[in-house]
Amino acid sequence: MPVIPVRYESLKAILPYMDPNTRFKIxxxxxxxxxxxxRIPLKIENLTFAGLFTVVNKVSYExxxxxDYGRNETPPDVVRMNQxxxxxxxxxxxxxxxYPGLNNVLPGDIDLRTKVQVDAPVYTEEWEQGLVQKLRTLKMLLAERLNKEYIEDDETRNAEVGFDETFRQIILNDSVESIQLQIQSLRDRLSAYTNRRNNQNQPYTAWIQLSVNSSKGNTIQRVAYNKYLYxxxxxxxxxxxxxxDLNISVKNLKIEDSLAFERFKEIIHPSSLPIQxxxxxxxxxxxxxQHTIAREAKILIIGNITSExxxxxxxxxxxxxxxxYLENENRLNPPNNYMDLIENWLERGRPVGTTFYIGIKNEETVTQCLDTLKQRQEVIGSSEKQVQLRINAALxxxxSYQPIEPRGRLLRDDQGxxxxxxxxxxxxYD
Structure with a gap:
């Protein structure tokens, strides 16, 4: 069957309705x-910028x-990382x-880094000692888990006395498999410091890899490692x-922080704002x-840091x-029950439909909050998991509270x- 080429006018009419990723390929x-x-407007439903990870609708670019170790055996940790x-x-x-420093951004470049890159020393003895201490802590914990005696060896014999208690608390409940993988990873990093001391190049060829992943499959491209990842x-x-030329419209945006907001505004059509x-x-x-993109978004989801x-x-x-949505609770002690926020809403009011979801780790925190609210004079009605309070004559x-349904994986201990x-x-009024 002969192939009929698409004419210019037909292509011009078809392109606006194509998925953005198909258009990129073409x-x-x-x-x-x-x-x-x-030149034709590009409409994106969901866009994610997360460091080296970019997602356009359902296709990710990472x-x-x-x-590449060639014919030599690849360390298990590197195999896992490559995969x-x-x-x-x-x-x-x-x-x-x-950690390389800043470079120039040329006209036409789309630079959406979400943090400032700063020059940092490639090696300090303190850094290496810190890694050795972590390795010792992991090996001691692994010996405990396997009911074996911990014996110091050449890997950690020169480590400073003691161990990182904060790090130990973080890994205390990790599985044996996770501990073993972390040990492999640290050995890999420490071998690089040995190479540096001996002025010996890495025993592999490094490539920049671009992985494009979608429901239709994965494609991988590798090029020479002659530029930094950013x-x-x-x-x-x-x-x-x-x-x-500002011909991009975006409905839902996921981004790491506000440093990229201004750069993002430079490439999208004003009609994208406010972000859905x-x-x-x-x-x-x-x-x-404080940025208008965050202040004006119709739905704002905050993936907050749990260690603060x-x-x-x-x-x-x-x-x-x-x-x-404030996804997680942090380490504030005692835990925030948000009574001060609730009192603010009762005093000042909010527009009808305003809804905040706040992630809480322990059910006890939310039940105590509701029990306290049930004693207030503004109470109109209540049930086991809900309290209704009067704001004014109209509002x-x-x-209330409800369980968070995990999406595809179990929630970590530090998550709401x-x-x-x-x-x-x-x-x-009945």
């Missing part, structure tokens, strides 16, 4: 079509450093992880999103929520988003298990 494989494709897409850090000629990421973003749903990884000490001990109430009190606040829900609704 543009890259057929350069003569690229100018036309880049960069890493692939280490996952490669090392997520840059390395020097010896294999030591490095430069490679910038190159990928420029290929996908560059030279489009924004997910941002953030700290209680960050200024992410500051209160989220001051931030939540100032958010004007209609729907907010009331519903405070219960949603404490605050919702403003109209009062009902």
């Amino acid at each position: 543009s890259l494989r057929m350069p003569p079509i690229s100018p036309l494709e880049s 960069l890493g450093v692939y280490r 996952r897409g490669g090392l997520l850090n840059d390395i020097d000629q010896y294999g030591v992880i490095i 430069e490679a990421t910038k190159a990928v973003h420029t290929k996908l999103f560059g030279n489009r 749903q924004l997910k941002v990884s953030s700290s209680v000490f960050a200024a992410d929520f 001990n500051g209160s989220w109430t001051p931030i939540l009190r100032n958010l004007t988003n209609r729907i907010v 009331m606040l519903e405070v 298990k219960w949603w404490l829900r605050l919702r403003v609704v109209r009062r009902r």
